[in-house]
Amino acid sequence: MARIVMKFGGTSVADLDRIRNVAQRVKAEADKGNEVAVVVSAMSGATNQLVDWCQKLSPLFDAREYDTVVATGEQVTAGLTAIALQNLGMDARSWMGWQIAVETDGQHGKARINSIEAEELVERMKQGQIPVVAGFQGIGPDNRVTTLGRGGSDTSAVALAAALKADRCDIYTDVDGVYTTDPRIVPGARKLTKITYEEMLELASVGAKVLQTRSVELAMKEHVRVQVLSSFTDAPGTMVVDEDEVVEQEIVAGIAYSRDEAKVTVRRVPDRPGVAAAIFVPLAEAHINVDMIVQNVSADGTTDMTFTVGKTDLPRTIAVLEQARQEIGYAEISTDPNVAKISVVGVGMRSHAGVAGTMFRTLAARGINILVISTSEIKVSVLVAAEYTELAVRALHTAYELDA
Numbered sequence: 001m002a003r004i005v006m007k008f009g010g011t012s013v014a015d016l017d018r019i020r021n022v023a024q025r026v027k028a029e030a031d032k033g034n035e036v037a038v039v040v041s042a043m044s045g046a047t048n049q050l051v052d053w054c055q056k057l058s059p060l061f062d063a064r065e066y067d068t069v070v071a072t073g074e075q076v077t078a079g080l081t082a083i084a085l086q087n088l089g090m091d092a093r094s095w096m097g098w099q100i101a102v103e104t105d106g107q108h109g110k111a112r113i114n115s116i117e118a119e120e121l122v123e124r125m126k127q128g129q130i131p132v133v134a135g136f137q138g139i140g141p142d143n144r145v146t147t148l149g150r151g152g153s154d155t156s157a158v159a160l161a162a163a164l165k166a167d168r169c170d171i172y173t174d175v176d177g178v179y180t181t182d183p184r185i186v187p188g189a190r191k192l193t194k195i196t197y198e199e200m201l202e203l204a205s206v207g208a209k210v211l212q213t214r215s216v217e218l219a220m221k222e223h224v225r226v227q228v229l230s231s232f233t234d235a236p237g238t239m240v241v242d243e244d245e246v247v248e249q250e251i252v253a254g255i256a257y258s259r260d261e262a263k264v265t266v267r268r269v270p271d272r273p274g275v276a277a278a279i280f281v282p283l284a285e286a287h288i289n290v291d292m293i294v295q296n297v298s299a300d301g302t303t304d305m306t307f308t309v310g311k312t313d314l315p316r317t318i319a320v321l322e323q324a325r326q327e328i329g330y331a332e333i334s335t336d337p338n339v340a341k342i343s344v345v346g347v348g349m350r351s352h353a354g355v356a357g358t359m360f361r362t363l364a365a366r367g368i369n370i371l372v373i374s375t376s377e378i379k380v381s382v383l384v385a386a387e388y389t390e391l392a393v394r395a396l397h398t399a400y401e402l403d404a
Helices: 016-031 046-057 063-070 072-087 119-126 152-164 197-205 213-222 275-285 311-323 347-351 355-365 386-399
Strands: 003-008 035-040 092-095 102-104 113-116 130-134 137-139 145-147 168-173 194-196 226-230 238-241 254-258 261-270 290-297 302-310 332-336 339-345 372-376 379-385
Touching: 003 016, 003 152, 016 035, 016 072, 035 072, 035 119, 035 152, 046 063, 046 072, 063 072, 063 145, 072 092, 072 130, 102 152, 113 152, 119 130, 119 152, 137 152, 152 168, 152 213, 194 197, 197 213, 197 238, 197 254, 197 339, 213 226, 254 386, 261 275, 261 311, 261 339, 275 290, 275 302, 275 311, 290 372, 302 311, 311 332, 339 386, 355 379, 355 386, 379 386
Parallel strands: 003 035, 003 168, 035 130, 092 130, 102 137, 168 226, 194 238
Antiparallel strands: 102 113, 137 145, 226 238, 254 339, 261 302, 261 332, 290 302, 339 379, 372 379
């Protein structure tokens, strides 16, 4: 007998027929003698509708009331899923984040989980009850409902699995696992049987949308075994595990891309100590995440600073830099939103030289100019013109012999 957390995303619970399908899958696990807890997202499109209502009423809405509104999407799904399970003869009950309680900090709209009081759920599961938990939500220090940000139900599921000391956390999505790249771009992409936490974290952070980044961080920290699989087929999924569980490690696990980037260049900045802080501290204080950074020094004692931000953050980035212009002392700002970040990820890079060289040589052979480069121990990322995204992904997938 195992204790399993089963998480179902928005497409998996998009309508009543799909909720019935979810109930059947949950019942099948329970019928094996397993203790099962379920975490659900809002029905597909529901959160977008709720967010849209808030924005139409007031662009500068109160974040506390925003959370009250958008958290209802998961509440509806949890209740409907519990009803569907009861119709199958299962003992099921829905739980909101505040009822458990999923305790978070007070950052409404992007709260982080501090702790989960799972004792009562454990007792209920031992008695054969199936708790159906509303993902994406918790309760803040002021006893108000909080939400965890987009994709937060993944984090809810992993955190609950850790609190329950579950043997596994199954994340059901509209894909049947983690692939070497996007199969829509490369039909020959291969599904991975296993992938390490570090590789999955890097892939998630550079554009792969299979799992939310924070959920992978939490899984790695708490050693929660995560399986990614489809709600619509019975095919085996991909296990996200510790590195020592992957017997034969590929040099490169996958290729990811993101079109959500924008390039910013701050030109002719005085080349002096503290200038980087003058640029990036105000951006951090405005909660703008900066990714790739390159600095060039010219002969006249000035420097150009180039970096990337999320495309949606570009207007705020320009506003922050203009406000700090006197302190920074730059001549002008130039921006380019028509860029894409292409990343090669693999733990095998630690012990194999030449991975970056292969990337640069492959892109050069296709006439693709590299705008910015950044690296980590198991990742190489480049920024290229957005029009070359698919060509770059296909070429690199072949160059690293990832094609099926």
